[in-house]
Amino acid sequence: MRFIRIPAIWLYALIIAVPLLVVVESSLKSLATLFENPLWPSHGLTVQAYQTLTSQVPLFRYFLNSLDVTAVSLLLIILFGSLISYAILRLPRIPSLIVYGVFAVGMMIPTQVNMIPMYLEMARLGLVNSRIGLILVETAFLLPICVFIVGGFMKTLSRELMEAATVDGANEWQMYWRIAMPLSLPAVASATIFAGVIVWNDLLFPLLLLKSNDKDTLPLALLSFSGQYQTNYPVIFAGVLLASVPMVVLYVFLQRWFIAGMTAGAVKG
Amino acid sequence: MRAKPSIYLFLVPGGLVFLIFFVVPTLYGLSLSFTNWDGLSPQFQFVGLANYANLLTNDSAFHTAIGNTLKFVLTVVVVQSFLSLVFAIFLLKNTRVNVFLRTLYFFPTILASVSVAFIWMFIYDPNIGILNSLLGDVGLSHWQASWLGNRHMAIYCIAVTEIWAHTGQLLVIYLAGLQQIPRELYEVAVLEGASRWQTFRKVTWPLLVPATTMVVAYTTIQSFRMFDLIFAMTDGGPGNSTEVLATYIYHQAFQYNHVGYASAVSMLFMVIIALITMAQFGLLRIRSPKSA
Numbered sequence: 132m133r134f135i136r137i138p139a140i141w142l143y144a145l146i147i148a149v150p151l152l153v154v155v156e157s158s159l160k161s162l163a164t165l166f167e168n169p170l171w172p173s174h175g176l177t178v179q180a181y182q183t184l185t186s187q188v189p190l191f192r193y194f195l196n197s198l199d200v201t202a203v204s205l206l207l208i209i210l211f212g213s214l215i216s217y218a219i220l221r222l223p224r225i226p227s228l229i230v231y232g233v234f235a236v237g238m239m240i241p242t243q244v245n246m247i248p249m250y251l252e253m254a255r256l257g258l259v260n261s262r263i264g265l266i267l268v269e270t271a272f273l274l275p276i277c278v279f280i281v282g283g284f285m286k287t288l289s290r291e292l293m294e295a296a297t298v299d300g301a302n303e304w305q306m307y308w309r310i311a312m313p314l315s316l317p318a319v320a321s322a323t324i325f326a327g328v329i330v331w332n333d334l335l336f337p338l339l340l341l342k343s344n345d346k347d348t349l350p351l352a353l354l355s356f357s358g359q360y361q362t363n364y365p366v367i368f369a370g371v372l373l374a375s376v377p378m379v380v381l382y383v384f385l386q387r388w389f390i391a392g393m394t395a396g397a398v399k400g
Numbered sequence: 401m402r403a404k405p406s407i408y409l410f411l412v413p414g415g416l417v418f419l420i421f422f423v424v425p426t427l428y429g430l431s432l433s434f435t436n437w438d439g440l441s442p443q444f445q446f447v448g449l450a451n452y453a454n455l456l457t458n459d460s461a462f463h464t465a466i467g468n469t470l471k472f473v474l475t476v477v478v479v480q481s482f483l484s485l486v487f488a489i490f491l492l493k494n495t496r497v498n499v500f501l502r503t504l505y506f507f508p509t510i511l512a513s514v515s516v517a518f519i520w521m522f523i524y525d526p527n528i529g530i531l532n533s534l535l536g537d538v539g540l541s542h543w544q545a546s547w548l549g550n551r552h553m554a555i556y557c558i559a560v561t562e563i564w565a566h567t568g569q570l571l572v573i574y575l576a577g578l579q580q581i582p583r584e585l586y587e588v589a590v591l592e593g594a595s596r597w598q599t600f601r602k603v604t605w606p607l608l609v610p611a612t613t614m615v616v617a618y619t620t621i622q623s624f625r626m627f628d629l630i631f632a633m634t635d636g637g638p639g640n641s642t643e644v645l646a647t648y649i650y651h652q653a654f655q656y657n658h659v660g661y662a663s664a665v666s667m668l669f670m671v672i673i674a675l676i677t678m679a680q681f682g683l684l685r686i687r688s689p690k691s692a
Contacts, residue, residue, distance in 0.1 A: 136490045140501055143487060146564065147504055150519050153530055157522065169528040170537070211414030218410035230411065237422060239677055241625040243646040244666040245422065247653045248429035251439065252421075271421035274414055303407050332512035334628045339654075350514040354632060357518060364522050371515045378510045386503050393509055394572045 158368035165365060180365035181373075190373055192345065193352040198377075200262060200337075200348055201330045204269040208326050209319060211270065212277030216315075217307045219278070220285045221293075231282070238275040242335060245272075250339050260342040268340065269330050277322045280395050284318030285311055324385075324392030331378060349374040432663035439659035451664035462665065464640050465648040468555050469624060472644060475559040476623040481615050483567045485608075488574035502575070505568030513565070517632035520561040524548045548634055551641035558629055558642060565629075566622070570615045577611025578604070617680045624673060645669050 157165055159176040167173075184190065215234070219227050249268060250259070258264030288311060296306050312319070337351040347355065353370055360366045382389050433451055437444035455462050487505065491498040508516060523531050524547035532544040547557045581604065589599040627646040630636065636643035636651065643651070649669065653662035 140487065140490050143483075144501055144504055147508065147568070150523060150530075150564075151507070153522070154519055166528050169522075169525075170530045170533045207417070211417060214410040215414045218407050221407045221410075234418075237418065239674060240422075240426060240670055241621070241646075241673055243625055243627060243649050244670045245425040245429060247439075247649070247659055247662055247666065248425040248432060249421065251432075251659070252425050252428060267417060268421050271417050274418050274422075278414075303404060303410070307410070328510055332510075332514075334512070334514055334631070338631075350512045353512070353514045353518070357632075362525065362528075364518075364525075364528070367518050368522070371518055375511055375515055382507070382510050386506075389510060390503075390506055390572055393506075393569055394576070 154368045154371060157364050158372055160365055162363055162365055180363075180369040184366050184369045184373070188352070188356055188370070189345075190349075190352070190370070193347050193349045194374075194377070196262070196346060197331060197348040197350075200265055200269070201327060204266045204273070204330050205323055205327055207266065207270040208273050208277050209281075209323060212274050212322065213281050213312060213315070213319065214307065215274070215278050216282035216285050217303075217311050219282050220288070220311070221303065231278075234275040234278045238279060242272060246335065246339060253340060259340055260346065261340075262346060265336055265340045268336055269333065272336075273326045273329065276396055277326060280322040280325065281315055281318045284315050288314055318395070320388055321392040321395040324389055325396030328378070328389075328393065329396075429663045429666055432660050433667050434664075435660040437660040438657040439653065440657060444660065447660070451661050452668070454661075455664055455668065461640060461643070462648065465643045465645050468640075468642060469644040471555050472559050472562075472626060473620060473623045475556055476562050477616060477619045479559075480563045480567050480570060480619050481612070483563065484570035484615060485574050485612075487567070488571045488578055489604075491571070492575065492578055502568070502571065505571060507568065508565040509569045511565070513628035514632050516561060516565050517629050520557075520564070521548065521633055524557055549638055551638050554634055554638060555642045558626075558633055559623075561629060561633070562623060562626065566619075570619065573615050573618075574608070574611050577608050581607045613680055613683065617677065620676055620680070621673060624676070645672075 153170070156172055157169070158180050159178065160173065161175070161177055161179055164173050164175060215230065219231050221227075222230065253259050253264050253268070256264070258267070292310065293306060296310055301309070332350055333348075334350045334354065337348045338354075341347055341351060344355070353367075353374055356370060357367050434446055434448060435444050436447050436451075491502050491505075523529055526532060526544075526546035526549060529547070531547065535541060535543050545553065548554050585603050585607075586599065589603055594602065625646055626644060627650070630642055630644055630647050631650070634642045636647045645665065646669075649662050649665050652658045652665060
């Protein structure tokens with residue numbers, strides 16, 4: 132088996148790594164060099180693509196837009212989701228099951244099912260092309276997964292602990308904020324990472340809801356300037372790289388958390 | 401201990417957002433699916449089940465989209481589940497090299513699918529793409545193709561991209577499943593003189609049923625709802641050879657203004673996903689060793 136294993140794992144490592152390295156390398160070539168020699172490294176690396184990009188595209192604004200949408204959505208998803216999770220824990224049996232069931236069904240309904248009526252409703256509410264509208268929609272669609280991750284974890288908290296706290300005269304808010312939340316931090320971290328990666332990278336909702344260029348998030352901006360630069364890959368890849376930097380930096384420092392969080396989301400979803 | 405009625409207040413903020421931006425649109429979509437609305441004009445008719453009848457009986461573009469979706473889903477599910485299982489077994493031990501490789505394999509998961517799409521559009525580019533130039537370099541230039549421009553290959557090329565992007569994530573699910581199998585079982589298998597393959601067939605595979613179901617369920621649903629990659633890479637083309645259900649809904653609604661009709665497609669789409677999910681969890685219950 133070793134004769135298969137070693138070549139297989141390194142071959143697959145190359146399959147993952149080579150495209151990523153080619154992106155970095157291509158972003159440092161001029162278009163002419165790239166046409167002559169697309170694959171192999173060459174002399175005369177240049178930051179021309181980055182200069183073109185940063186002088187013509189307000190990338191930093193898109194970065195701030197993405198950051199804004201992601202941060203506020205996450206705050207709402209985690210706050211609202213953990214409140215619901217705690218309520219599921221504390222509600223009497225039947226209401227608790229109903230609430231849980233509603234969110235479980237919600238998780239099975241794919242985004243594409245709601246996109247048309249959601250868009251029409253947003254248009255009627257005057258929330259198309261508003262960041263608040265996008266944030267509220269992202270929150271609604273990611274709430275079920277958060278309830279699943281955090282609620283599933285809260286179920287494992289000790290009942291005795293909760294009872295002791297009520298005896299001590301703690302009210303529900305204090306028990307949520309002082310006991311349930313601190314103990315659930317690993318699940319909250321998982322939910323934050325899972326939802327954070329999805330919102331940060333989302334294309335569909337920004338595509339539907341944002342209509343003016345200055346509000347674009349990074350993925351939407353990437354898509355629209357790729358139309359503008361067609362097959363000018365050095366410039367496109369400079370954009371891809373700069374847009375990925377924040378996530379990549381976080382991933383490098385928080386690998387374990389990322390892997391645990393993304394997997395928790397996948398398993399629950 | 402009984403919770404005070406004030407606990408219901410905890411449901412209010414999230415419940416409102418979920419009701420307004422999720423539940424209402426879903427029900428609204430259901431009612432739209434019985435109309436011929438174009439999304440703009442003030443007037444439209446209630447057409448009953450006509451949209452559904454038309455979809456099922458004489459919309460060949462819809463049937464093509466279903467066929468393409470199935471090709472895409474089957475390819476991704478089979479290849480991705482297989483690769484993630486094999487590499488989970490290969491990288492099971494927590495050595496430094498294995499941990500590094502797992503981190504590397506997982507990496508594409510955190511990239512925006514738009515970015516992944518551009519990377520692979522460059523790989524597949526017929527003129528300056530690295531796939532063609534690689535094939536040329538190793539003397540296989542007769543294999544060179546216009547990948548995404550070929551109506552027979554394009555959907556599979558996008559499937560490869562999806563597999564590249566998510567195998568590392570599913571590997572982690574398998575890894576968790578493998579790590580739960582008690583070591584003693586393998587020791588017994590060795591004592592009994594079982595071959596590697598027998599050990600895999602009789603010990604590892606049966607105990608991996610829950611992990612396999614999870615991987616297959618997640619992959620099926622993710623690839624069924626695939627939108628971003630296809631939208632960015634081919635937008636359904638060439639012809640309609642990469643039109644899948646999700647892009648078909650989008651095009652019907654926002655390009656052709658067939659809002660009522662697209663809503664009917666959405667509802668069928670939801671039914672298909674619900675059936676698959678139920679089938680998979682039913683299968684898990686039958687095949688899981690606990691109930692057997």
